[in-house]
Each structure stands twice: as structure tokens, then as C-alpha cells.
């Protein structure tokens with residue numbers, strides 16, 4: 001197959017490209033940033049999804065499109081950029097795709113379309129109402145609509161995968177990681193909450209700060225520890241490729257992620273033990289993060305079988321952290 005992978009410089013896209021090349025496919029990458037991939041069956045278009053010329057070049061000769069690239073931000077000031085990349089970008093890309101008529105389109109959506117952290121019921125399944133609360137979630141929902149519009153009007157079968165929160169195990173214990181820093185590390189969390197203007201949360205976090213880097217068990221205002229899915233990128237890639245190869249996935253929408261959510265009261269002590277970092281517990285204002293998302297549909301229909309438990313991820317993360325410390 002000749003496959004276009006957007007977001008080819010990103011966490012998920014770069015590894016999907018590598019797997020597809022390993023399997024002998026011709027692959028085109030499309031991203032704002034160049035990747036480091038160098039392979040005789042790989043070509044790359046560096047540009048923005050909403051740039052018609054770049055998009056036309058990217059779709060040329062492709063038999064399948066994996067639209068995995070997107071801009072991710074939760075800062076109110078980024079709304080404009082989110083709509084340009086994720087809504088206009090998806091429309092322009094699919095207008096060009098409709099010209100070349102690939103056999104299949106896969107779109108990376110997100111649990112933010114429900115959103116999972118403000119659920120009407122648990123576990124969140126694919127029938128849950130779609131009521132995003134962030135600009136990012138809204139752009140993913142609009143992206144889904146655009147994908148279905150092109151499926152109806154141009155007849156290209158599409159699969160929507162609503163991604164779980166996804167990380168490389170190696171970034172799990174890296175305070176500079178976009179995701180792990182603010183989620184697990186005290187100082188990065190303070191900076192994030194300052195940027196979001198959450199003064200009460202900043203005060204509670206600062207109250208436990210003795211100047212040393214520390215891990216944080218985040219809990220809600222009633223002391224309920226956060227709970228959410230954290231899926232290893234490798235499991236996500238397995239799911240994406242299953243959906244690409246399965247005729248049954250055409251026209252379907254699936255939650256894609258780990259089967260079991262991560263309880264922060266269990267995972268953070270394990271992270272602290274593996275790193276010797278101090279562990280703080282902070283009750284943050286509000287209802288906090290607490291959800292479980294069902295991946296039953298993709299397991300039952302396509303045979304998805306995630307393998308990376310949080311314990312396995314943490315042990316790999318600790319080794320990666322130790323290796324980084326040795327180099328520094």
C-alpha cells in the first residue's frame with residue numbers, strides 16, 4: 001500500500017510510519033516539522049495541513065490516509081491555532097483526498113469529544129453524548145464531522161479512533177514532557193496551573209513545595225485520587241494498524257486505549273519508589289479527573305489486545321530516566 005501518515009514527526013505518527021515501512025509499504029509523511037526518518041520507501045511533505053498545495057502534494061498516489069497529526073493545547077489563547085490546524089487542516093486535507101480517492105481514511109479523534117473527564121456515566125463508551133468543553137475537544141469533534149461528511153459525499157470509507165491519553169513509556173518520568181511534567185511533577189504542575197490562571201490550585205501546590213522536585217498524587221477537593229487511562233504508544237500503534245487492515249472497521253468509530261484506567265494513588269507511589277523522588281499528596285479544587293473508558297467495541301470487533309500495563313510502563317520509564325541522568 002502507499003500510505004499517507006499525517007503527524008509523521010509526532011509521538012504516534014513517527015512510530016506508525018516506522019512500522020508501516022518495516023512491513024514493506026510505501027509511506028508519505030506530512031507534518032509541520034521534518035521527521036528523522038530516512039528510508040528508501042519514505043517521502044515527506046513538510047507543511048501545514050491547511051496549506052492546499054502541501055496537502056495536494058501529500059495525498060498524491062496514496063491508497064490510504066492515516067490522519068494522525070493535530071495541534072494539541074488547552075490554553076484559551078490557542079483556540080485560533082487549534083481551529084486552523086484541526087478543523088481547516090482536516091477539511092483541506094480531505095478535499096485533496098477526495099480527488100485521489102484512497103481506499104480508506106483513518107482519523108485520530110480523542111476522548112475529549114465526550115469529554116471523558118466530565119462523563120454523564122462510566123465507563124464512557126462510544127454511545128456517550130458528545131459535549132466537548134475544551135477548544136481542542138471541539139476541534140476534534142468538528143474533525144469527526146468533516147471525516148463523515150467526506151465519507152458520505154465521496155464514498156471513501158472512514159474509521160474514527162477516539163484516542164485515549166497516550167504516552168511513550170520513556171516520557172512518563174520526564175518532568176520536561178508536555179504530558180508527564182504537569183501531570184506528575186510538582187514544579188511543572190505549578191507552572192501549568194499558573195498558565196491556566198488557576199490561583200487556588202497554585203496555592204495548594206505551593207503549600208507542599210519545599211524547593212525540591214517531587215511527584216504529586218493529585219486528588220480532587222474531596223480527597224478522591226485522580227483516575228484516567230494512560231496508554232502506551234505501542235498499544236495505540238497496534239490498534240491503528242488493526243483498524244487500517246480490517247474491512248470491518250470501515251464506517252466505524254472506536255475508543256482506542258488501555259483496558260484498565262490508572263489509579264494515581266497506586267501509580268504515583270510506584271513511580272516514587274522507582275525514582276527515589278519525594279511524594280506529595282495535593283487535594284486540588286474541583287471534581288478532579290476520574291474516568292474509565294470502555295475499549296470493549298474494538299476488542300470485540302477487531303481483536304485489539306493492549307499489552308502495556310502501567311506497571312510495565314513505569315519500569316521502562318525509570319530505566320529511561322536513569323539513562324538520561326547518566327548522560328547529563
Ligand SMILES: NC(=O)c1ccc[n+]([C@@H]2O[C@H](COP(=O)([O-])OP(=O)(O)OC[C@H]3O[C@@H](n4cnc5c(N)ncnc54)[C@H](O)[C@@H]3O)[C@@H](O)[C@H]2O)c1
Nearest residue numbers: 007009010011012031032048049069070085110163165166
Ligand atoms: N497523545 C495523546 O494523549 C492523545 C490523546 C487523544 C488524542 N490524540 C490525538 O492523537 C494524534 C497523535 O497525537 P501525538 O501524541 O502523536 O501528538 P504529537 O503532538 O506528538 O504529534 C502531532 C504532530 O502533528 C503536527 N502538527 C500539528 N499541527 C500541524 C499542522 N497544522 N500541520 C501539519 N502538522 C501539524 C505536529 O508538528 C506533531 O508532529 C493527534 O491527532 C492527537 O490530537 C492524542
